Amino acid sequence: MPLWMHIMPELTLVQAINQALDQEMERDERVVILGEDVGHNGGVFRVTEGLHAKHGGDRVVDTPLDESGIMGTAIGLAIAGMRPVPEIQFEGFLGPAYDQLVNHGGRMRTRTRGAVTVPLTVRVPVGGGIHAPECHSDSPEAIYTHSPGIKVVMPSTPYDAKGLLLASIRDPDPVLFFEPKRVYRSFKEEVPEDDYTVEIGTAKVVSEGDDITVVTWGAPVFQCLNAMDELPEDVSVELIDLRTCWPIDVDTIAESVEKTGRCVIVHEAPLTAGLGAEISSLIQERCFLHLQAPVQRVAGFDTIMPYYKLEMDYLPEAPRIQKGIEECLAY
Amino acid sequence: MPIRTVYEAKIEHMQILDEDGNLDKKLAKGTLTDNQVIHLYEQMRICRELDEVAFKLQRSGRMGTYPQNKGQEANAVGSALAMKKGTDWIVPAYRENAALFMHGLPMHYVLVYWMGDERGSKMPDGVNITPLSVPIGTHMLHATGIAWAHKIRKDKDAAVITYFGDGATSEGDFHGAMNFAATQQVPLVFYCQNNQWAISVPRERQMKSETVAQKALAYGIPTMQVDGNDIFAVYKATKEARARAVKGGGPTFIEGVTYRLGDHTTADDARRYRDPKEVEAWVAKDPLIRTRLYLESVGKWDDKKQKTLEEQAKKITAEVVRTAEEIEAPHASDMFDSMYAELPPQLIKQRETMRTSSIGQNPEQAGLKASPERV
Numbered sequence: 189m190p191l192w193m194h195i196m197p198e199l200t201l202v203q204a205i206n207q208a209l210d211q212e213m214e215r216d217e218r219v220v221i222l223g224e225d226v227g228h229n230g231g232v233f234r235v236t237e238g239l240h241a242k243h244g245g246d247r248v249v250d251t252p253l254d255e256s257g258i259m260g261t262a263i264g265l266a267i268a269g270m271r272p273v274p275e276i277q278f279e280g281f282l283g284p285a286y287d288q289l290v291n292h293g294g295r296m297r298t299r300t301r302g303a304v305t306v307p308l309t310v311r312v313p314v315g316g317g318i319h320a321p322e323c324h325s326d327s328p329e330a331i332y333t334h335s336p337g338i339k340v341v342m343p344s345t346p347y348d349a350k351g352l353l354l355a356s357i358r359d360p361d362p363v364l365f366f367e368p369k370r371v372y373r374s375f376k377e378e379v380p381e382d383d384y385t386v387e388i389g390t391a392k393v394v395s396e397g398d399d400i401t402v403v404t405w406g407a408p409v410f411q412c413l414n415a416m417d418e419l420p421e422d423v424s425v426e427l428i429d430l431r432t433c434w435p436i437d438v439d440t441i442a443e444s445v446e447k448t449g450r451c452v453i454v455h456e457a458p459l460t461a462g463l464g465a466e467i468s469s470l471i472q473e474r475c476f477l478h479l480q481a482p483v484q485r486v487a488g489f490d491t492i493m494p495y496y497k498l499e500m501d502y503l504p505e506a507p508r509i510q511k512g513i514e515e516c517l518a519y
Numbered sequence: 520m521p522i523r524t525v526y527e528a529k530i531e532h533m534q535i536l537d538e539d540g541n542l543d544k545k546l547a548k549g550t551l552t553d554n555q556v557i558h559l560y561e562q563m564r565i566c567r568e569l570d571e572v573a574f575k576l577q578r579s580g581r582m583g584t585y586p587q588n589k590g591q592e593a594n595a596v597g598s599a600l601a602m603k604k605g606t607d608w609i610v611p612a613y614r615e616n617a618a619l620f621m622h623g624l625p626m627h628y629v630l631v632y633w634m635g636d637e638r639g640s641k642m643p644d645g646v647n648i649t650p651l652s653v654p655i656g657t658h659m660l661h662a663t664g665i666a667w668a669h670k671i672r673k674d675k676d677a678a679v680i681t682y683f684g685d686g687a688t689s690e691g692d693f694h695g696a697m698n699f700a701a702t703q704q705v706p707l708v709f710y711c712q713n714n715q716w717a718i719s720v721p722r723e724r725q726m727k728s729e730t731v732a733q734k735a736l737a738y739g740i741p742t743m744q745v746d747g748n749d750i751f752a753v754y755k756a757t758k759e760a761r762a763r764a765v766k767g768g769g770p771t772f773i774e775g776v777t778y779r780l781g782d783h784t785t786a787d788d789a790r791r792y793r794d795p796k797e798v799e800a801w802v803a804k805d806p807l808i809r810t811r812l813y814l815e816s817v818g819k820w821d822d823k824k825q826k827t828l829e830e831q832a833k834k835i836t837a838e839v840v841r842t843a844e845e846i847e848a849p850h851a852s853d854m855f856d857s858m859y860a861e862l863p864p865q866l867i868k869q870r871e872t873m874r875t876s877s878i879g880q881n882p883e884q885a886g887l888k889a890s891p892e893r894v
């Protein structure tokens with residue numbers, strides 16, 4: 189093979205998702221994209237840019253401004269054997285679609301004992317840090333993790349985004365695919381043009397370490413890396429990017445915590461009843477005799493996500509994470 | 520059984536002041552006095568200036584995403600004048616700033632808000648305006664509820680107006696609001712600013728009904744279309760709607776046919792999806808142009824007055840920007856303070872420590888001796 193074939197293009201998260209959508213639409217004619225402004229305008233974040241021109245208005249559809257309508261009709265499309273990939277413009281607007289997703293999407297398979305299924309992938313930009321308007325910066329992943337029947341995925345890198353999106357579209361069940369908007373264009377990495385998937389429900393060890401485990405997902409992965417840079421040289425942190433909120437890859441977490449004996453969980457969503465609480469409980473169940481410190485959570489406060497002047501005070505940024513790690517280590 | 524017609528309908532469109540400044544005197548009778556027209560013209564011009572200033576603030580990094588009102592001001596000022604300031608509630612979307620100002624909202628509040636600060640929604644006492652609705656098409660239910668309260672309490676001479684866009688009428692909550700308002704016969708004016716676009720989606724692809732106004736027919740709500748760039752038509756329709764409301768005649772629907780002359784927001788670039796020729800055609804229908812033409816035709820306006828107004832608009836908006844930017848920065852603790860009437864202990868702790876972590880918040884509780892050296 190000539191050398192140039194090994195040179196992979198570097199893509200942003202936006203470009204990686206765009207490529208995955210494009211390739212899957214070519215591969216599988218059942219795939220349709222629907223949502224507000226996803227067609228002619230290519231989506232407000234330009235994630236679907238060019239797809240309308242290439243695949244046509246019947247497969248890349250500008251819908252009316254109605255999230256319940258988008259989710260509900262996507263469920264119908266899926267029941268009928270299509271592979272809909274609806275977009276909800278921002279996580280804050282999942283609200284009107286909640287009933288459709290939770291009371292229909294998540295329940296259909298088991299209500300019908302497998303006779304009627306909903307292979308649906310809902311793409312949703314998520315999280316804060318981009319100075320967006322109110323209701324445009326939330327992190328509702330725990331709400332949907334707590335809603336049975338739905339898988340919840342949140343990649344933090346372009347490579348994982350493409351692989352997880354392809355896996356989600358091919359998954360026989362509803363998947364809520366959260367895209368951290370703070371990472372959309374923050375960096376590029378090599379993404380193979382080939383078809384590949386990243387298995388849903390598998391966490392990734394971002395960096396190996398022996399002293400303490402840090403578990404996070406989405407944009408805070410990079411805040412954790414920043415925090416780790418500030419720690420003394422001799423502190424060795426094992427950073428785990430969960431990648432999938434549900435089903436949780438408890439094995440990867442437990443294996444790590446059994447080794448380190450300490451764990452800090454970091455998420456943007458409010459502390460109380462956040463995913464950190466669930467993970468902390470799983471660690472307590474699996475690693476009780478290995479723990480050398482209480483599991484520490486560094487999260488958003490139990491307030492609404494403030495409008496952007498205060499959003500950086502709300503978000504778990506590197507200094508707060510660093511403190512959390514140091515305290516857990518000192519215990 | 521023969522087939523018979525059980526329902527027939529028509530939608531009327533009212534225009535009183537055309538785009539060349541010609542007034543239909545018969546229809547205009549009893550509507551706006553020339554002094555009121557001058558007042559509304561000034562309000563529109565000042566609001567337009569604020570829009571330009573806000574745009575520049577965003578572009579120079581002094582403000583976040585902002586949605587311009589440009590081209591739609593007649594809807595705001597005409598309807599706001601027809602409602603009763605201090606008594607009536609306004610339940611707005613975000614393209615009727617001039618209406619909010621006319622009902623007592625200090626202008627700098629709008630800038631404070633879009634500068635990323637909730638204090639821009641902290642309405643002064645006596646200003647009956649709800650904060651703008653970020654989730655599109657959901658707030659009209661609140662307007663219905665507020666109007667319902669007026670009805671239950673038998674409030675005299677009180678009504679509500681709610682504003683929303685053409686796109687908003689696709690949301691389920693819009694239909695719920697219409698149905699509740701009609702079945703409860705509440706004193707409410709539904710004012711749809713049909714500016715032809717919902718971000719990149721034009722009205723023809725947003726809905727298949729030829730008018731937005733006809734949607735109200737299905738709920739048994741009296742409805743009409745007005746030229747939304749014509750302050751006379753907007754005022755007259757809203758005035759009549761309010762009169763019906765306070766007499767116990769229930770809600771009215773008004774579709775103001777207008778146009779979003781700017782981008783959706785400063786985060787949008789409408790050139791990607793909109794034909795510039797379409798925009799040009801609407802520039803000619805600008806409410807400011809025709810109102811000025813009318814005032815000139817009746818000898819109430821001239822270049823000198825125009826110049827004075829423009830200078831005044833610049834002065835006012837410069838002052839508004841200064842006031843907005845001089846407000847002291849919010850404190851991180853502000854995000855906690857208004858969460859509940861009484862803060863739960865967890866929030867008090869989080870506010871005190873600015874921490875969520877168990878060890879960091881309370882070392883003793885976590886079994887750790889509280890010694891600062893340890894952390």
Ligand SMILES: Cc1ncc(C[n+]2csc(CCOP(=O)(O)OP(=O)(O)O)c2C)c(N)n1
Nearest residue numbers: 281614653654655684685686687716717718
């Ligand atoms: C529930 C919800 N969905 C989507 C959005 C994103 N969004 C903001 S404005 C807008 C278009 C609104 O169109 P329209 O109602 O016609 O009002 P206009 O902006 O034209 O005044 C959209 C889709 C939102 N804010 N809320």
Ligand SMILES: [Mg+2]
Nearest residue numbers: 684685716717
């Ligand atoms: Mg509109």
